[in-house]
Amino acid sequence: MSIVEDTDVLLQDVEAHIEKYIQEEINSDFVYHNFQHTYAVVEAATELAEHYEVSKNDRLAIILAAWFHDTGYAEGWEDHEERGVRNATNWLASKGVTDQQLIDNIAGCIRATKMPQQPQNFLEEIVGDADLSHLGDLSYWDRCGRVRQEFAITRNMIMSDQEWIDFELGFMLNHEFHTEAAREMFGERKSKHVKQLYKRKKALFPDQTPSNLEELEDAKRRKKELKKLKKAVAKAEQRRDPEFKPGRGVETMYRATYRTHVNLSSIADNKANIMLSVNAIILSICAANLFPSLDKNPHLVVPSVILVGVCLASLFYAIQATRPKVTEGKSSMEDIKARRSNLLFFGNFYNMPIDDFHYGMMEMIRDEDFLYSSMTRDLYYLGVVLAKKYEFLRICYNVFLFGLIAAVIAFVAAAVIYNINHPIK
Template sequence: MEYTALQKDASDYVSHYVRQHHIPELLFHNNAHNKDVIEAAKKIAQHYKLNDKDYFIVITAASFHDIGYYNGAAKDHEERSAEMAETFLSDKGVDEETIRFVKQCILATRMPQNPTNLLEKILCDADLFHLGTDDFSERNRLMRKEAELMGKGKTKGEWRRKTISLMEHHTYQTDYSRLLLNEKKQENLNKLIQKEKEGLKKDAKKEQDLQEEPVISNLPLPIDKTTEDSGNPIAKIPVEIGKSTSKYPLDTDNPVDKKDHEKRPDKGIETMFRITSGNNQRLSDMADNKAQILITVNSIILSAVITLLLRKLENNVNLIVPTFILLSISLSTMVIAILATRPAVPSGIFKPEDLQKKKVNLLFFGNFYKMSLESYTDGMNQVMNDREFLYGTLIRDVYSQGVVLGRKYLLLRLAYNIFMFGLVTSVLAFIIAIIIYA
């Protein structure tokens, strides 16, 4: 199947459909937004080096994901978008499995997002890519204006609080998006929070002018618990002032609130540990694969030498030295490659004093696999209840992974060097032996 041409047909079809069924009130969900989502999906998909079929699924789903706005209300637009994608792809002769994957990607963008595989995660991140870009303020303004024109308008304060709630509850689904966008997204969120604090202070001052006693904590802000606009991601987040789901403190002058806020784990730190651990795991898998290649190649060489050459050495005495050089090189390389992948298993027991001194890493199985479940549970509870212990454990875990990786790659480098130079030496030895004998 010619995926590139079919993908272009899908994109052209959606653009043409949107122009034909133009709705002037849709200031945000238009061709410009669709183009941005497609470009973001391409960027993320290229990072993960998707094959042609998966790439086609993601980009086609990105093209169709909001077309449902143009043939019905915002509510349930994802279902209509998926149905239109199915109709288009069926007419083009696309197989049912591919169509099903495209529909699943589109439906995964429903708020709250809950993707189940990499393709769905890529589209979900592409759909909300603007949250972590410099264009966020402008895109957010257009979205609010669109909601107002569609009869779902809110005051600036209400919209800002819903946007803050959305951004605090939202998490980018792919590691790449988190690395690329989290910092700017947090910066955009902080700006909104600052504006909200300033707005609260202004409202509090007005209240103080009207009353003798300030009532900042009971500020009568609007409550919007339900909404029919399921197509707007911000409108789907419930806001209850007084029981706010927002993570920012309303009273920044209160030292207790400030201290509690400072103690909260930073998402950037958690993301750093998660990505570092994942990278270390991938590097470890790569090292194991490299070692496996060396072991396999040298096993074949040893088998060939033993079965073919050793029996002929009586009649070819000149080949004895080159043959044993080759055998030695292959055997040495295999041994070192095996040592690189040979696991080291610790005692599996940790001492209570190590736990008290916060020196044990309970994230590594080698430190607890012989302990009882009760002892391990008690230890993990201590780790989770102590922020310093928790981050210290994560640091030790990453460090220990690095130590193991360092040993693996040093041994692998040694094995590859022995194999490379040894193979050259063996070939030269065979050539010299043959020339001298001749």
């Protein structure tokens, strides 16, 4: 089967297959993990894939993984992801699909929905975010109630209102969407749901005047819990708030770190230039004065070879420390849309079309997370380059120091031996 030509047919077939499979094979006790949930995940996954304009095969892998990700519930909820992978693989084989890369991508995306989510690549991040998109959707309260009902029926997890709100709040506060698009689409409404959960929790413990010491202690404990929870909600809101701007301290930190890196790079270049100049002067003097007299002073040949070797080795490492590295000079649009590129360094964009570069820079200006992420990457790679520079410089200075000592000792030894063998009469 040609994946590109038959994609639309394949997607029509899988929708009909999954709808029938869920209705016939999955127990109706799973009131949350039903066709309605699967269809919502497919819609969210499709929207995220279209937002990033992924390739046709990647889009196919994302959507097929979304369709199959909960089919393993036919045999229970434990390890259902692996059974979902098996169901997807078998169905694709029945359709004559043999593209191993596609099959592996689908399997990885299905496994990425396992809690706690740990996606390993961009496609898996999209499917993971789609699976939990209801957290920031209008359907949240309905889906939330269905999860509670399903847990009670299938896992015998019967919780009071307070226990359920604590459980849901803990899950919401510990969860983060993986992709920037998911944070834009679902983050704001999810934050509202967190606030509403907090209000419901607070309403379960209305202020009451304690009538005895025991009630007084209980009231204090509840207030401490609510205060602690309020701080957690505030921190979560700050992390998710698109209007949140890093303070001047963060900006000062980046500015100072950049300045330090630039100064250290300048110091490294100056040290390398010193070694280049010194060794070039030594070689010039040797070429002008020492080499022409070696035929009359053969005992100085070995020391001269040592000295020249030391200078050439020092020059080699000094040049390595200052030699520029040529990079590809191009960042893909996929990397820009996935917020993985760093357009702050010329080596990542000098071969890009101006329109792509302009688009990337505008995206970075509008998205502070993207901007600060790029600056962080830039600092990291500046540090990597500095480490290499100083490693070469250390070798250069060691070679020059110990080599020069060895050359001087060789000259002295050669002169002493020559005087012993040729005493002055």
